[in-house]
Amino acid sequence: MTPDLRHMDHALRLARRGLGNVWPNPAVGCVLVAVDRIVGRGWTQPGGRPHAERMALDMAGPAARGATAYVTLEPCAHHGRTPPCAEGLIHAGVARVATALTDPDPRVAGRGHAMLRAAGIEVTEGLRAQAAAALQGGFLSRVTRGRPMVTLKLATSFDGRIATATGESRWITGEAARRHVHLLRLMHDAVMVGAGTARADRPALNVRGFGPVRQPVRVVLANGAIPPLPHEDADHGPLWVLPGPPAEALAELGRRGITRVFCEGGGQLAAALLAEGLVDELVGHTAGVVLGGDGRAAVAPMELAALADAPRFRLAETRALGGDVLHRWVRKA
Structure with a gap:
């Protein structure tokens, strides 16, 4: 198993912790890895906030700079009660983001990936997409x-x-x-x-x-x-x-x-x-x-x-x- 798959599997396990606790938001998992070391982990918290990326970034602190973020769903790109997670990853200085799924929510729908790429961050999509779609079945059903x-x-x-x-x-x-x-x-x-x-x-x-x-x-x-x-x-x-x-x-x-x-x-x-x-x-x-x-x-x-x-x-x-x-x-x- 490649490191990318191993870390995304870890993120998917974290995401499961949010099932039943985070509606109307999706249950997302995030793992931050720098030089083969996990520096931050997060999952959507009860009630839907903070988001998984924010939790992982707060845990990593300065160690997030140059890291790879493994996220089970495209980081959000819209302003709600909190700033967009895509923006948070950009400000933290991550070098690469690997995601499992594109978020079908019309407020996101590829905009999160586009924001990251526009900031010079490498983006890899579709990592463990089938497993992530099964995990996100409820959220995907509500949106689509x-x-x-x-x-x-x-x-x-x-x-x-x-x-x-x-x-x-x-x-x-x-x-x-x-x-x-x-x-x-x-x-x-x-x-x-x-x-x-x-x-x-x-x-x-x-x-x-x-x-x-x-x-x-x-x-x-x-x-x-x-x-x-x-x-x-x-x-x-x-x-x-x-x-x-x-x-x-x-x-x-x-x-x-x-x-x-x-x-x-x-x-x-x-x-x-x-x-x-x-x-x-x-x-x-x-x-x-x-x-x-x-x-x-x-x-x-x-x-x-x-x-x-x-x-x-x-x-x-x-x-x-x-x-x-x-x-x-x-x-x-």
């Missing part, structure tokens, strides 16, 4: 499609059931799988359920077991009244109740800056999202228990006339998780 990336989680028996015929569901999967769900909530901006789940379960929709964290927004898609859910506090994020069909609700979430949504059901909402092509990633937690055909299905009827009409996904990851199996699938292009 007007809606956040959607992850649909299904915790089921071996035969795809979420409860017995009587409604008993605690617990089908084990402790490791349930803890993984909280980790996934932590890595998303919002946790979403349908009205039926809100009425039947009165779910907390928060992150537990990871200490003080920035709690995700709780989203309930409902056209009518829902029962009282916990008020917003240190342990519960804002509660947004959105009417209308899923596509309209997701567009509204995009307008509000949400980039990554973690959907936990129920079956009607899961079916609607899948039928409308709105699911970007499937996460399954499957237990070694069989509940039978009279058990409650994870996905409501989709009225598919032919197998060719069924949404298809590509297997991205599978592994044991305690006594269960984790499998993650991404939508086929």
Whole structure:
């Protein structure tokens, strides 16, 4: 592996720390390297500021002069609450900037790279672009499609059931799988359920077991009244109740800056999202228990006339998780 790839991989690992914490901004990582020595590291901080480049530059201080900056997304070029990161890299005197992706935000869209080149800085683009695009899927979706990336989680028996015929569901999967769900909530901006789940379960929709964290927004898609859910506090994020069909609700979430949504059901909402092509990633937690055909299905009827009409996904990851199996699938292009 070349030094360029190794340092960009490092930057991508740093960027992951921002997932679920930085919306509406992208989760970016930055590594500053001078004479084969890392002199600064940064990632987008909770709430979106400071940016990764600013954090790395502050850590490096004078050592940034002449260094190479590895950044997972094109440095911003517009003035907001903080000066542009491209400007900061120029003033710090870096000699080279290597990036993974061009930022599709119209306020940037190549302007950051152009600013750097105009200042005499060498720019290398496209380093680990595929991995960076997967990491930035939520941000890219919001900017280019007007809606956040959607992850649909299904915790089921071996035969795809979420409860017995009587409604008993605690617990089908084990402790490791349930803890993984909280980790996934932590890595998303919002946790979403349908009205039926809100009425039947009165779910907390928060992150537990990871200490003080920035709690995700709780989203309930409902056209009518829902029962009282916990008020917003240190342990519960804002509660947004959105009417209308899923596509309209997701567009509204995009307008509000949400980039990554973690959907936990129920079956009607899961079916609607899948039928409308709105699911970007499937996460399954499957237990070694069989509940039978009279058990409650994870996905409501989709009225598919032919197998060719069924949404298809590509297997991205599978592994044991305690006594269960984790499998993650991404939508086929």
